[in-house]
Amino acid sequence: MRQDMGASGVRQGNAPILEARGIVKHFGHVQALQGVDFEAHAGEITAMIGDNGAGKSTLVKILSGVFKPTSGTIFVNGREVSFSSPADAHAQGLETVYQDLSVAQDLSPAANMFMGREKKLPGLLGKLGFLDNVTMRRDSVAAFERLKVSLKDMETPISSLSGGQRQSVAICRSIMWAKSVVFMDEPTAALGVLQTARTLELIRRIRDTGVAIVLISHNMRDVLEVADVVEVLRLGRRIARYKNDGTTSVQDLVGAMTGALDPVAEEFAA
Amino acid sequence: MSIPDTAVEPVTYMAGAAAPTTGKKLRAAMNSSPFYMLLILIVLVGFFSYVSPNFATTFNVRNVFLDASTLMILAIGMTYVMISGGFDLSIGSVLVFSGVLAAKTMEWIGTDNAMTVGAGLLAALVGGLAWGLFNGFCISRLRVSALITTLGSMGSALGLSYLLTGGSDVRTVPNTLIKISTGSFFNVPYLVIITVVFTIIGMVWLHMTRFGRHTYIVGSNPEAARRAGINVGNHQMRLYALSGLLAGVAAMLSLGRFATTTLEGHGNDPLDAITAVVLGGTSLVGGSGTIIGTVIGVFIPAVLSNGFIIMGIAPFWQMVVIGFVVIAAVYADQIKRSRRAA
Ligand SMILES: Nc1ncnc2c1ncn2[C@@H]1O[C@H](COP(=O)(O)OP(=O)(O)OP(=O)(O)O)[C@@H](O)[C@H]1O
Numbered sequence A: 001m002r003q004d005m006g007a008s009g010v011r012q013g014n015a016p017i018l019e020a021r022g023i024v025k026h027f028g029h030v031q032a033l034q035g036v037d038f039e040a041h042a043g044e045i046t047a048m049i050g051d052n053g054a055g056k057s058t059l060v061k062i063l064s065g066v067f068k069p070t071s072g073t074i075f076v077n078g079r080e081v082s083f084s085s086p087a088d089a090h091a092q093g094l095e096t097v098y099q100d101l102s103v104a105q106d107l108s109p110a111a112n113m114f115m116g117r118e119k120k121l122p123g124l125l126g127k128l129g130f131l132d133n134v135t136m137r138r139d140s141v142a143a144f145e146r147l148k149v150s151l152k153d154m155e156t157p158i159s160s161l162s163g164g165q166r167q168s169v170a171i172c173r174s175i176m177w178a179k180s181v182v183f184m185d186e187p188t189a190a191l192g193v194l195q196t197a198r199t200l201e202l203i204r205r206i207r208d209t210g211v212a213i214v215l216i217s218h219n220m221r222d223v224l225e226v227a228d229v230v231e232v233l234r235l236g237r238r239i240a241r242y243k244n245d246g247t248t249s250v251q252d253l254v255g256a257m258t259g260a261l262d263p264v265a266e267e268f269a270a
Numbered sequence B: 001m002s003i004p005d006t007a008v009e010p011v012t013y014m015a016g017a018a019a020p021t022t023g024k025k026l027r028a029a030m031n032s033s034p035f036y037m038l039l040i041l042i043v044l045v046g047f048f049s050y051v052s053p054n055f056a057t058t059f060n061v062r063n064v065f066l067d068a069s070t071l072m073i074l075a076i077g078m079t080y081v082m083i084s085g086g087f088d089l090s091i092g093s094v095l096v097f098s099g100v101l102a103a104k105t106m107e108w109i110g111t112d113n114a115m116t117v118g119a120g121l122l123a124a125l126v127g128g129l130a131w132g133l134f135n136g137f138c139i140s141r142l143r144v145s146a147l148i149t150t151l152g153s154m155g156s157a158l159g160l161s162y163l164l165t166g167g168s169d170v171r172t173v174p175n176t177l178i179k180i181s182t183g184s185f186f187n188v189p190y191l192v193i194i195t196v197v198f199t200i201i202g203m204v205w206l207h208m209t210r211f212g213r214h215t216y217i218v219g220s221n222p223e224a225a226r227r228a229g230i231n232v233g234n235h236q237m238r239l240y241a242l243s244g245l246l247a248g249v250a251a252m253l254s255l256g257r258f259a260t261t262t263l264e265g266h267g268n269d270p271l272d273a274i275t276a277v278v279l280g281g282t283s284l285v286g287g288s289g290t291i292i293g294t295v296i297g298v299f300i301p302a303v304l305s306n307g308f309i310i311m312g313i314a315p316f317w318q319m320v321v322i323g324f325v326v327i328a329a330v331y332a333d334q335i336k337r338s339r340r341a342a
């Protein structure tokens, strides 16, 4: 069901946990985003779709504190926020699985899970900066087990893992830390059929704990399978928002993405 | 947060993932470049001890360790910097500059006691720290490449040293400092003890603390480090500051040992340190490396040149051999990396 995209862009019912209004981002002369509105609700999977270069990753990076928007405002739980670094977004409970995974290939899975948020030993040693590797490894193993990710070796650098396993580490990391929103930029891109199904199932389970999921994917079948809401980006603008209530088809989504079947969207974009 | 454990068919759990077995650790260690380099070192020591009765003497071993100590101190800082993906070509000149600053300070004070040496040490550390911070600032804030920045400060620091001394070495080193530097404890020179202490601290700090962990992350993937909330610029500042500080320490050791500022004596130091670090298995592109590897990497050239001298072979052969060994070591590292990536 296509939703009305009035000026406020707000849908019925509860307030969004994350809301972005009029986000503009210029890279020199490239206008990656030209006033995007976006919202994500707790306990919902919001899919963000769009052609290559539509601006999906750029929007996610802005909402994760990696980029500063050229203009526009971001609200978390209704309060305006401004992220000057990813740590600010982390502090608001926002976590991200980046398209490039953002892992340190030379380090162990546990070191990657706790990257930037390392646990220190209690007492004086901790004050001196000594790491609590035992606890970090134990917590990592627990997180992997909970998400049914199998890693044979917790000691070797993750460069020796398969692409899918590396992706799993990145997903587990974001889920371990997320309190309100998880952005996933093509989290199933490197996964096989079975792993993809498992990841989608996992995404549903996280959603059911009340976290908002923002899922970027080029696979329309996956999107229609798990998403509660689908937001369509084209050329740096949000041009449509669908509620995934069974009436939306792959053709609808593709049409909106490419603009082919969508005079309304053109009007909206103008 | 917790996730209800429903649906999804269970898959293989990680057998033995929680606690790495000693066997596994040992195998991993034996597969690392420091291990191969250690074997080479042992073979070298064995060979020279076998062919020459003058090699494995207390006197000669003492000399090898003394010769290696200054370079070892510099190489600790270089290991940190290179693991983070950087370089520091300025350490030799910074050592000279710090030595000049210390010598001039002590000369100016004019006394000859522990306080004098303390003041000299402070001057050396301040000099080293200042250059380190300057390097770190240019690299992390102005984004000038580490190669160019430290090449520049290599020239500037040496130039300033010549200006401060008028081009001739300062030789008025207080006896107190010389006594410390030439003294020993149960036949182990203080210089060696100091170096061992710094090496152990460097090792523990790199491998067991958050600072060390961040050093690896910054070298492995700086963008990921930034996204993980690590202040990459600040970390780089600290690393170059550390390298400069250690050059200050090395300056005091050198000053005490040679009783002069050795203006001309440190042109090769940065390259020798890089050689040691690379021989020890630290990756040229950052992200991996160990201090123990660097220790081995310092000793291979040191043992080689000492052995050649004792055998009556021109020590220049050491330079020839080490040159090729470094190339081979980097080639081996690249092969290992590309095999892992595949
Ligand atoms: N760091 C950057 N510097 C300059 N231009 C950039 C940068 N990042 C993105 N862009 C530009 O912004 C636009 C949007 O890119 P973005 O990566 O957000 O697209 P996307 O929707 O994620 O595409 P894909 O589906 O291929 O991942 C592109 O034109 C891209 O070239």
Ligand SMILES: [Mg+2]
Residues within 6 Å of the ligand: A056, A057, A058, A099, A185
């Ligand atoms: Mg993208």
